[in-house]
Amino acid sequence: MSTLKAVRGTRDLLPPETALWNRIEATARAVFARYNFGEIRTPVFEDTALFARGVGEETDIVSKEMYTWEDRARAQSEKSQSLTLRPENTAGVVRAYIEHQLGETGQLQKLYYIGPQFRRERPQKGRYRQFYQIGAEVLGPPSAGSESPLRDAEVLEMLATLLDELGIAGWTLHLNSVGSSADRARYNEALRAALVPVVGQMCADCQRRAVTNPLRVLDCKVPADQPIIETLPVIADFLDENSQAHFAAVTAALDAAGVPYTLNHRLVRGLDYYTRTTFEFTHGGLGAQNALLGGGRYDGLSEMLGGPKAPGIGFAIGLDRLVLTLLAQESAAPQVLADAFVAPLGDAKDKTKLARINAAALVLARELRHQGLWIELGDGGFRLKKSFETADKTARRIVILGEDELQSGILTVKTFSTGIQTKVPRAELAVFLSN
Numbered sequence: 001m002s003t004l005k006a007v008r009g010t011r012d013l014l015p016p017e018t019a020l021w022n023r024i025e026a027t028a029r030a031v032f033a034r035y036n037f038g039e040i041r042t043p044v045f046e047d048t049a050l051f052a053r054g055v056g057e058e059t060d061i062v063s064k065e066m067y068t069w070e071d072r073a074r075a076q077s078e079k080s081q082s083l084t085l086r087p088e089n090t091a092g093v094v095r096a097y098i099e100h101q102l103g104e105t106g107q108l109q110k111l112y113y114i115g116p117q118f119r120r121e122r123p124q125k126g127r128y129r130q131f132y133q134i135g136a137e138v139l140g141p142p143s144a145g146s147e148s149p150l151r152d153a154e155v156l157e158m159l160a161t162l163l164d165e166l167g168i169a170g171w172t173l174h175l176n177s178v179g180s181s182a183d184r185a186r187y188n189e190a191l192r193a194a195l196v197p198v199v200g201q202m203c204a205d206c207q208r209r210a211v212t213n214p215l216r217v218l219d220c221k222v223p224a225d226q227p228i229i230e231t232l233p234v235i236a237d238f239l240d241e242n243s244q245a246h247f248a249a250v251t252a253a254l255d256a257a258g259v260p261y262t263l264n265h266r267l268v269r270g271l272d273y274y275t276r277t278t279f280e281f282t283h284g285g286l287g288a289q290n291a292l293l294g295g296g297r298y299d300g301l302s303e304m305l306g307g308p309k310a311p312g313i314g315f316a317i318g319l320d321r322l323v324l325t326l327l328a329q330e331s332a333a334p335q336v337l338a339d340a341f342v343a344p345l346g347d348a349k350d351k352t353k354l355a356r357i358n359a360a361a362l363v364l365a366r367e368l369r370h371q372g373l374w375i376e377l378g379d380g381g382f383r384l385k386k387s388f389e390t391a392d393k394t395a396r397r398i399v400i401l402g403e404d405e406l407q408s409g410i411l412t413v414k415t416f417s418t419g420i421q422t423k424v425p426r427a428e429l430a431v432f433l434s435n
């Protein structure tokens with residue numbers, strides 16, 4: 001019988017790497033708390049219409065990458081409906097904002113999330129079919145200041161702080177403005193017109209996009225199309241006064257805060273909800289899939305989903321890609337060894353004595369763990385040689401607990417890196433092991 005494996009594009013995350021995932025998530029939560037964000041948890045699957053309307057029918061995500069199924073009704077009171085595993089979480093957050101009438105509070109909503117997303121993409125390094133995002137959204141009624149360019153700058157400054165605190169060296173922030181929906185409409189017209197004489201020489205995807213959604217042509221990665229794309233009009237020339245002033249205020253605040261960025265007029269992003277500021281942080285160490293994170297402003301998304309006016313801005317970080325980047329930086333390698341291995345020394349044949357020494361070892365391990373140490377616990381039934389071999393693989397030190405040690409309260413500790421054996425009084429053991 002053939003053995004079953006994880007589905008293509010999905011993977012199991014195992015220790016010790018999961019320790020790094022946990023550290024990243026804990027750092028993100030701590031940074032978000034300092035910026036007054038709270039956590040939102042939305043369902044992993046939603047009504048398919050949410051993504052069709054929110055992300056856009058013509059995007060790659062909706063047109064070819066979603067995991068969608070017809071969910072059969074289980075009772076007469078239910079209707080069968082089309083459901084989709086979330087390919088991203090901004091649409092879900094805005095749906096929850098509308099559903100819970102969070103706009104009624106009159107306050108800005110500052111929400112973050114950490115969780116899996118699903119896209120049927122071609123798997124490769126840094127690109128999976130189940131992947132994880134750490135994201136955040138700031139949205140609210142215009143009266144709460146949700147349209148202010150200060151919000152954009154604050155979100156970008158927070159990202160720079162988070163990446164720095166995680167120890168990610170060498171990121172680049174690419175920044176652009178795709179204008180208001182009116183600016184984009186004018187730009188789309190100009191692009192459509194400019195594409196007419198050249199689109200025949202472009203890839204099949206571009207030929208389709210030129211008709212359905214010309215902006216998407218700028219996302220094209222086909223090398224032969226690049227010289228043509230470079231000749232197309234740029235969005236910066238189509239921004240009205242308001243959009244120009246908004247973008248200028250974002251860059252001025254970033255300059256003041258000392259957050260470095262690169263202007264990139266082709267950064268239109270692969271989702272249709274964006275307006276004005278768009279951005280991506282890239283990292284050279286990632287190879288082809290070099291976007292660590294992406295985001296932008298979506299001033300019309302709530303209304304596109306039938307909600308009130310609720311401009312917003314947000315981002316999502318590819319957690320898998322953060323991990324890849326940190327693993328490539330040696331200093332971030334997760335701790336893989338426990339502080340100590342507590343090895344009870346028993347007599348496998350004398351069940352009473354064995355039970356007593358094992359119980360004593362559990363008590364010692366409990367004491368040390370309560371003091372914050374990372375402890376692995378052996379078994380008095382092991383021979384001493386086996387205890388040493390196991391300890392050497394799992395911990396930095398071994399603590400021997402035999403009848404003598406139990407009586408005297410003085411423990412024998414061996415440090416593997418130096419080979420030195422030391423006698424340590426029980427009361428001093430925790431301090432000794434933490435060094």
Ligand code: HAM
Binds near residue numbers: 128295
């Ligand atoms: P996105 O650019 O589609 O934006 O995804 C954000 C990040 O998720 C990417 O930069 C990348 O790091 C990671 N990512 C995307 N697809 C994959 C994949 N197949 N495998 C591994 N990592 C992946 C959004 O999702 C928007 N919702 C971001 C946003 C929030 N905009 C406003 N608010």
